[in-house]
Amino acid sequence: MAKLNITVNKARCVGSGDCVETAPGVFQMDGDEKSEAYNPAGAADNVILAAARACPVKAITVVDADSGTQLFPAPKK
Numbered sequence: 001m002a003k004l005n006i007t008v009n010k011a012r013c014v015g016s017g018d019c020v021e022t023a024p025g026v027f028q029m030d031g032d033e034k035s036e037a038y039n040p041a042g043a044a045d046n047v048i049l050a051a052a053r054a055c056p057v058k059a060i061t062v063v064d065a066d067s068g069t070q071l072f073p074a075p076k077k
């Protein structure tokens with residue numbers, strides 16, 4: 001399992017909770033009803049990517065910490 005850097009753009013997050021529902025071991029809601037990635041190693045990579053895809057406003061960015069490759073959203077060419 002790759003080490004992932006997961007960031008939530010809190011300015012964009014609308015608090016839908018989809019990411020928490022998909023990967024509760026990774027995401028939780030903070031006190032402002034925004035998501036935070038409290039444990040980047042809390043689920044398998046494919047589950048984390050599914051959570052990022054589930055976000056209705058694309059607030060979640062997932063980067064492979066070792067290679068620096070952005071996994072989601074797919075980088076623009």
Ligand code: SF4
Pocket residue numbers: 008012013014015016017018019020034035054055056057058059060
């Ligand atoms: S799915 Fe997106 S909008 Fe919904 S809580 Fe998670 S980061 Fe926020």
